[in-house]
Amino acid sequence: MKHKHGSPSLSRLIRLSMNASTLFTILVFAVIVTILLSIVIRPLAQLGAQLVAHSTMREMTSPAFPENHGIATLTDLSPQSPGFERWWKTVERQEVVNYRIPLLDGNEPLEYDEGREMPRALHTVDMIVELDGRELYRSAYLSSSGTAEDSLRERNWLYDYFNKPYFAPILNDDGQEIGMITARIYPPLLVEIVGVTAALMLLLGLLCFYVNYLLGKWLIGPLLLSLGQLRAVFQKLADGHVDELFDKGVQMDRSYSEIEDIAVETGRIISNTKMHMEQLQEKNEELESQKLVLTRQATIDGLTGLNNRRHFLELIAGRLEEPGLMLMLLDIDDFKRVNDTYGHTGGDVILEGFADVLRNDFNGNSVTGRFGGEEFAVFATGLSEPEMRLSAEKLRAAIEAAVFDLPDSRPIGVTSSIGIAYAYRSSLTFEELYQQADAALYNAKRAGKNRVVVFGDSPLSLPG
Structure with missing residues (x-):
């Protein structure tokens, strides 16, 4: 134009x-x-x-x-x-x-x-x-x-x-x-110098403000009038008063060339705004629904409903220095034989039931998650060593006592080997705690499975 x-x-x-x-x-x-x-x-x-x-x-x-x-x-x-x-x-x-x-x-x-x-x-x-x-x-x-x-x-x-x-x-x-x-x-004089300098700058700023005020009154006043009218148009557009703008259009009492260009383009924008607003509303609703689905997929294990490994690590990242810290790794004993005997459908039923046992025994301040396959993890704090051992043994017994109804088959049970890294006061990273718990889990399986081993336990004290 x-x-x-x-x-x-x-x-x-x-x-x-x-x-x-x-x-x-x-x-x-x-x-x-x-x-x-x-x-x-x-x-x-x-x-x-x-x-x-x-x-x-x-x-x-x-x-x-x-x-x-x-x-x-x-x-x-x-x-x-x-x-x-x-x-x-x-x-x-x-x-x-x-x-x-x-x-x-x-x-x-x-x-x-x-x-x-x-x-x-x-x-x-x-x-x-x-x-x-x-x-x-x-x-x-x-x-x-x-x-x-x-x-x-x-x-x-x-x-x-x-x-x-x-x-x-x-x-x-x-x-x-x-x-x-x-x-x-x-x-101390630094404070006084800063104060004096601030006072001088304040006076200078007032002077500059007065000069700019005179320039504005002389040069910018007419421009502000036109901008005010244009802003009123955009305010109506932002508030959704599209029908009123369709009736009256964009009206300017006076303007400079730059404002006239903007007013013309604004009129063209308004002609399509109502349609775009409806399309955006529909798109927003669709995106919100997709966001909920994606958030769950990114944080929750789809089969068991427990936290996945990545979200598990995010939840415990700021709690590694809390007292009475326990990281527990659990592995379903002979899970491959369950899959070979009852198929992956039967294996999925076992995994879902196993997750339910974890949820029932550990809740509140604890964090449970599935790390992949038949490996699960529990993180908790505020436990003394006797409480930690008692809780772990109670969980092992609950898993052993649980019965899982497989489709088209008789009910079966499974056992679990449990390895624990425990520290009343710890400055270890998660990787170090995981290595300790994994080593304890290995010892539990080597000692005959279906047992709890805490990292640091003497090999002589392990059964078997």
């Missing part, structure tokens, strides 16, 4: 004006922050780090320090020392130091007045203390791995300039270096 003669286009002018205003704001902010950080923060941070490091070092090298902390010499200080925890807390208190600063009355500070003092965080510190080749202290917010320099750099990418650490050697009475204190400080 061609633009009408004389129809103005403001998009280029608007973009240039807004971009210039935004660019100016960013440049001013960058200049202010760079100057303040470079001139003020760096020397204060380095001076503060030096003061904190020397304060810690003076305490450790004082003559009374060994006696006060229950050691013979300073190099004996270790986590096993009687006074180590007290020393640790003393160093830890330097990470965030707070003082109450009294307000001033003229040139003189006011007398102590709880209500007229203001708490100020003078500094926060990253600190590492090394003594006699051992690291005795590292600030909680630093990485626990790597050298002191590596951990400080990891926390602050401006390490080499603004927050360069200070290294204070610890010397013995003979002047030999026996340790090192590494400290880096974040000065």
Whole structure:
């Protein structure tokens, strides 16, 4: 569609004006922050780090320090020392130091007045203390791995300039270096600088807002009027008022060429909207039905109704550190002979009945699943070892007592070998637990089948 003669286009002018205003704001902010950080923060941070490091070092090298902390010499200080925890807390208190600063009355500070003092965080510190080749202290917010320099750099990418650490050697009475204190400080002035910068940026933002307001009133006002009318059309379309739009069409009081193009295309869209809405509704209903089917197929074993292996692993992924953890693997004894004798139809009946026994004996907080073929799994937590063994034996007996009615045949029963990986406190992965349970299952079959074996049981204690 061609633009009408004389129809103005403001998009280029608007973009240039807004971009210039935004660019100016960013440049001013960058200049202010760079100057303040470079001139003020760096020397204060380095001076503060030096003061904190020397304060810690003076305490450790004082003559009374060994006696006060229950050691013979300073190099004996270790986590096993009687006074180590007290020393640790003393160093830890330097990470965030707070003082109450009294307000001033003229040139003189006011007398102590709880209500007229203001708490100020003078500094926060990253600190590492090394003594006699051992690291005795590292600030909680630093990485626990790597050298002191590596951990400080990891926390602050401006390490080499603004927050360069200070290294204070610890010397013995003979002047030999026996340790090192590494400290880096974040000065309190940083907060004030950020506050001042924020205030300046707020004023600058208000100025830019006022300039943009004038530009909008002069240039964008007519455009907004046309967009408002067009938005009303789309709102009716979104609300489903298609019949009203068919009657009135898309009406514009005034517009620029860009808006006219959109209005024409909108009219063409509206002519087909009602039909598409009905088609979409039907499609949505069909997709929702398919979604339910696919979700069940992706998570549930089609024959037994238990969780499939993939969904089983998803359900237990976040529970491997719970106390009293049990992973049980079950295998139907001589299942191949059942299939050979009664066919796959009979085998399916056995698998379905076996799954029903699992569901009846384990529910609630446990997770049951079929891993494939005649292999099943049960995961549960919160069990003591006696409870675990009793539950497993009870399940084995229930399987042995169950009777399965095969089509066109007499009822039969089966037995199951059960292997268990159990840990009251565990940091093992699922693969490691599975290997333990699988090894226990192998031992149960080797010992004669129809029995429960827990990983770690002595071979001498196994029947058979």
